[in-house]
Amino acid sequence: xxxxxxxxISLRAPYLFAxxxxxxxxxxxxxxxxxxxxxxxxxxNLRIFLPLIIVTAGQAIVIMGxxxxxxxxxxxxxxxxxxxxxxxxxxxxxxxxxxxAIGCGAGILAGALNGFGAVFLRxxxxxxxxxxxxxxxxxxxxxxxxxxxxxxxALLNIYRAMPLGIPMAIFVIIALLLVxxxxxxxxxxxxxxAVGGNDEAAYATGVPVDWVRFSTYVLAGLAAAxxxxxxxxxxxxxxxxxxxxxxxxxxxxxxxxxxxxxxxQGGVAGSILGVIIxxxxxxxxxxxxxxxWSQTLVDALIIMAAxxxxxxxxxxxxxxxxx
Amino acid sequence: MNNVSLSAQNxxxxxxxxxxxxxxNLEVHSGEVVALIGANGSGKSTLGKIITGVTAPDEGQLLLxxxxxxxxxxxxxxxxxxTAVYQELSLIPDMTVADNIWLAHExxxxxxxxxxxxxxxxxxxxxxxxxxxxxxxxxxxxxxxxLAPDERQIVEILKxxxxxxxxxxxxxxxxxxxxxxxxxxxxxxxDWKATxxxxxxxxHRMDEVFRVADxxxxxxxxxxxxxxxxxxxxxxSLVNLMVESKADMRxxxxxxxxxxxxxxLKVENLRTEVLQDVSFELHDGELLGIGGLRxxxxxxxxxxxxxxxxxxGQIWLSGxxxxxxxxxxxxxxxxxxxxxxxxxxxxxxxxxxxxxxxxPSWRRYGRFIxxxxxxxxxxxxxxxxxxxxxxxxxxxxxxxxxxxxxxVIGKWLLREPKLLLLNDxxxxxxxxxxxxxxxxxxxxxxxxxxILFYSSDDEELLNLCDRVLVLLDGKVRAELSNSTLxxxxxxxxxxGTSQDNGA
Numbered sequence: 001x002x003x004x005x006x007x008x009i010s011l012r013a014p015y016l017f018a019x020x021x022x023x024x025x026x027x028x029x030x031x032x033x034x035x036x037x038x039x040x041x042x043x044x045n046l047r048i049f050l051p052l053i054i055v056t057a058g059q060a061i062v063i064m065g066x067x068x069x070x071x072x073x074x075x076x077x078x079x080x081x082x083x084x085x086x087x088x089x090x091x092x093x094x095x096x097x098x099x100x101a102i103g104c105g106a107g108i109l110a111g112a113l114n115g116f117g118a119v120f121l122r123x124x125x126x127x128x129x130x131x132x133x134x135x136x137x138x139x140x141x142x143x144x145x146x147x148x149x150x151x152x153x154a155l156l157n158i159y160r161a162m163p164l165g166i167p168m169a170i171f172v173i174i175a176l177l178l179v180x181x182x183x184x185x186x187x188x189x190x191x192x193x194a195v196g197g198n199d200e201a202a203y204a205t206g207v208p209v210d211w212v213r214f215s216t217y218v219l220a221g222l223a224a225a226x227x228x229x230x231x232x233x234x235x236x237x238x239x240x241x242x243x244x245x246x247x248x249x250x251x252x253x254x255x256x257x258x259x260x261x262x263x264x265q266g267g268v269a270g271s272i273l274g275v276i277i278x279x280x281x282x283x284x285x286x287x288x289x290x291x292x293w294s295q296t297l298v299d300a301l302i303i304m305a306a307x308x309x310x311x312x313x314x315x316x317x318x319x320x321x322x323x
Numbered sequence: 324m325n326n327v328s329l330s331a332q333n334x335x336x337x338x339x340x341x342x343x344x345x346x347x348n349l350e351v352h353s354g355e356v357v358a359l360i361g362a363n364g365s366g367k368s369t370l371g372k373i374i375t376g377v378t379a380p381d382e383g384q385l386l387l388x389x390x391x392x393x394x395x396x397x398x399x400x401x402x403x404x405x406t407a408v409y410q411e412l413s414l415i416p417d418m419t420v421a422d423n424i425w426l427a428h429e430x431x432x433x434x435x436x437x438x439x440x441x442x443x444x445x446x447x448x449x450x451x452x453x454x455x456x457x458x459x460x461x462x463x464x465x466x467x468x469x470l471a472p473d474e475r476q477i478v479e480i481l482k483x484x485x486x487x488x489x490x491x492x493x494x495x496x497x498x499x500x501x502x503x504x505x506x507x508x509x510x511x512x513x514d515w516k517a518t519x520x521x522x523x524x525x526x527h528r529m530d531e532v533f534r535v536a537d538x539x540x541x542x543x544x545x546x547x548x549x550x551x552x553x554x555x556x557x558x559x560s561l562v563n564l565m566v567e568s569k570a571d572m573r574x575x576x577x578x579x580x581x582x583x584x585x586x587x588l589k590v591e592n593l594r595t596e597v598l599q600d601v602s603f604e605l606h607d608g609e610l611l612g613i614g615g616l617r618x619x620x621x622x623x624x625x626x627x628x629x630x631x632x633x634x635x636g637q638i639w640l641s642g643x644x645x646x647x648x649x650x651x652x653x654x655x656x657x658x659x660x661x662x663x664x665x666x667x668x669x670x671x672x673x674x675x676x677x678x679x680x681x682x683p684s685w686r687r688y689g690r691f692i693x694x695x696x697x698x699x700x701x702x703x704x705x706x707x708x709x710x711x712x713x714x715x716x717x718x719x720x721x722x723x724x725x726x727x728x729x730x731v732i733g734k735w736l737l738r739e740p741k742l743l744l745l746n747d748x749x750x751x752x753x754x755x756x757x758x759x760x761x762x763x764x765x766x767x768x769x770x771x772x773x774i775l776f777y778s779s780d781d782e783e784l785l786n787l788c789d790r791v792l793v794l795l796d797g798k799v800r801a802e803l804s805n806s807t808l809x810x811x812x813x814x815x816x817x818x819g820t821s822q823d824n825g826a
Contacts, residue, residue: 185436187429190418194426197415204377204413205482206398206427265417 015258015270021306022273025280032287043167047159049279050169051076051231052246052253053272057176058223059250060271065216066196066263067118067125072224072250074136075110076243079103079228081144084238089150096155104225110136111221115214133247140240149238159233172230173272180268192216196263253278256306277306327388327489327521328352329374329405334383336369338721343369345545347383351490353519356512358532358553360525361542361565367525370542371492374523375407376400398427404489408480408496416468421446423467424482449481452511456504472499473617480508484515491515494525498750501617509535529558541565565755584608585641587742587773588628593636595623599797600636605742605775610768612788613777615817620797621777622663625744628775629653629660640742654683659735663747670719670731677701677715680734704733709759725756732763743767745776749783761787781813793817 030036036045055072062069086099110132117128161168183189191212194202203209224243231242257274259266281302290298334347344366351357361367372378374385376394384391387403394400414423421442422429430445432438446463461474470478476499483491493512497505512522512535524535532539533553540550541564549564588605597620605611613621627634630647638645640656647653650660670679680701681688688697702715708729712722719727728748735743749757764787768774778784784791790804793816801816803809 182436185439187427187431187437190422190426190429190437193418193422194415197417201413201415202426204375204397204407204409206396206401208398264415 015267015273018257018270018273018277021256021277022280025277025284029280029284029287032284036283039162039165039167043160043162043169045279045283046167046169046173047234049275050172051227051234052249052279053169053173053227053275054176054230055224055227055243055246056250056253056271056275057180057268058220058227060254060257060259060266060268061192061223062125062216062220063251063254063259063261064196064263064266065192065213066199067213067216068129068251068261069111069114069217069220070126070129070247071110071114071133071136072220072227073243073245073247074133074140075107075221075224076228076231076246077140077240078110078136078143078243079107079225080232080238080242081140081240082106083228083232084149084151085143087151087155087232089152091152096152100229103229104222107221107223107225107228108218109221110224111218112214114221115217118217119210119213137240137244144238144240147237147239151232151236155233156236159230176272177269184267188212188215193264197265249275249278252303252307256303278303281306326353326519327404328386329490329521330386331370331374332384332386334370334373334380334385336366336373336378336380342545344373344380346547347373347542347545348547348550349374349523349540350550351521351523353489353521354516355537356516356522356524356535358524358526358536358539359542360532360539360561365542365565366545367542368494369545371407371494371523371525374400374490375405375492401427401486404487405492406483406486406488406490407492407494408483409494414467414475414479414482417466419464419466420450420461420470420478421463423478424449424485426482428486445485446481449485450477452481452484453477453504453507456501456507471618473501473504476500477504488520490521490523492523492525496524497526497528497531499617505531529561532556532561533558584771586639587641588775589637589639589642590628591637591639593624593627593634593638595620595627595632595634595797597623597797598627598634601794601797601799603792603799603802605773607741607773608768608771609790610764610774610776610788612784612791613775613794614781614784614791614813615794615800617779619794619817621794622746623797624794625660625746625775625777629658629744631660654738657738657741658744659683659738659740659742660744661732661735661746661748663750670727672720673718675716675718676705676710676712676722676730679719679730680704680715680737683734684737700737704737708733708736708763729756729760732760736767741772743772743774745774745778747777747779749778749780757783781810785810785813 026036033041035041055076059069059072082103083099086102087096091099113135114129114132117123117132118125121128159168163171183192191202191207194205194207195209195212199209227246228243232238235242253274254266254271255261255274256277257266257270257272259270282299285295285298285302328351330350331347334344335342336344336347347366347370349357349359349370359367359370369378373380376397376399379395385394386392387405392403394403394405400406415426418426424446425442429437430441432441443463450461450463457474457477458471460469460471461477467475467478476496480493480496497508500508512524515522524531526532536553538550538552539556539561541548541561543565584607586604587607590604591602593601601620601624603611613624615621623632623634626632628638628647630650630653640658645656647656653660671682677698681697685692685697688694698715705712705715710722710726710729710733712726719730722730732748749760761783764774764776776784776788785808788808790802791808791813792799793801793803793813795817801812803812803816
């Protein structure tokens, strides 16, 4: 009976382990950096996390649908290059909106290309999106051969604004969660879990499997573009390699957040927690005076422990059941 | 519900070089149950899949209410109110019972959001149809992965029913149900008939054909070879239609000579979560049956001997005390277990027949595997078991259910086990293949293998076994042999009635 309850809870709230991890990460971080919870510091941190949070929300949807997208980082780079080229330092509001619309359109098109290859051409998602990542990365370099450029001051200010004393990033995160919770309440949400859980069964039940899969890539492309908008507003400049590290970070964050890589289970909420945990880990390392040469190693070891966590919990439980 | 008629005419379906269906014909009308029977690989499932739009036919046509129709997808068939209860279950393990039943036709509020309250309420209403026949784990919020096979089958049936279909195809829907659940299903089928539903009932169980069908259609080698009202059919005439060479289930039973051979397995006071103090002995060359209603601890018994689940109590193998903690240890002592769920525990579905057959035996072919010798052994085994296949290198998915089950058995026979544990191996296997299987068991017994055989088919136990232990609530309710091994005693003991003797 306890076994059953555990299973039910872990299906409904797969991010429980992530919540625990977040608690530990905040505690350690707070110990090393006592002013962490001051609004100004918190807002600064969230500003840094937000672009990856948005990108990861899209990655989570693809993974839940049973796919994976290795091109989100390259899409971020491409859209960043587009934005910085279209929106110069003297751009008007109309120019800015047009630039963002074109950037999002490019993200959607990129996602559609991924979806076309991975779904309708029946290519392996890993290979397809790895290949297209070079297309998008190449386009980024074509549009913006070297780092540089700037955007109007006003845009930077909007990103740093704290309406009602609450960081802008919090509003965006709440909006993401609202969209996700609305989505799970719709038929599309059910389809997503069904397709990721058992695609043949879903097909035999009359779920439009291919279109659901295709849509996940399009959503991931759009999310990557929106992430690029946030990133551009955060840094205020362009860099054709800016998104490179975000691809694997987004996948790691999704897994830390309790979503299974094989699909059919998980959620956006946990994935957002995953990004925050990942960011806090990096904070901890920089505050803990870890020697520079070993930072990457320590970073990797902590991430491995975080990824292994849910598996270890399951292993311990199984032993308890058998003995 | 109004009148409906569906007919499939001269349907042909090829998979690569294999003709799954050469000339499939089927007709069903409102308020009628048509039993569709045939040996494994005769094309029953393929015909069902074509009617429900899962696969497209290469030739032939479907007529719905006299008009030709074409279903490019399962959705299209559902829109025409045709639905199926599949043999290979179509449920999503990590979704709840309610979400599974209503997948793709959820009750909505405001056109966009799924109405969860209504979803749960309607699921309760559906579950009430089977009230009293399932355990406490089955409720609308239970994840399907937590359910027992019979409960999953019930969910599958309710899922089809939730679409209020005009034509329903029940493909082996009774295979994992116990007798009480089957009775309930059949009484529901009568209700559905009364409302005008047309029902196609695909089955392997002859008694069910005569219990529920109004008409029976027989397939053989992908062709419809006969269709008649049930009054004109007899068990013998149907079997004759199904198999070209008449299948004979009965094999010579051995007399008590087995009792004089060495004791291969001795079990004393075996206890698990389900089992309570089970004790027995099994001799070399003896075929000991385990019977009783489904879920009385039969699987626990086999799995604890095999070291797959924890247990208390003593087990001796050839006089030596053993307590296996892992199946690997049991395998090293020449114990083999043929699982019932071939998809999950028995086979690597997309790998070749050859690889599947040799999977437990590679060690015997040296560090650098002697592939030629392995191939020879595998093909000899395939011949001995009469596996119908394209080649040894074809994937297991290309085989019919009965042939796939032969591969599961074959892979363990290649290891020449001394003790063979069988977990309901003929579930969902047709009469012809059952006959072959029974002869195979008799052969193994003759060669001195000790066999512990759980079957949900009483007929098999009666025809094959020297002795049968009937389990009830985790205890041995009766031990039947020779004159006490009768149909009445078996049923009486499994139901726990007072007149059973022998215990």
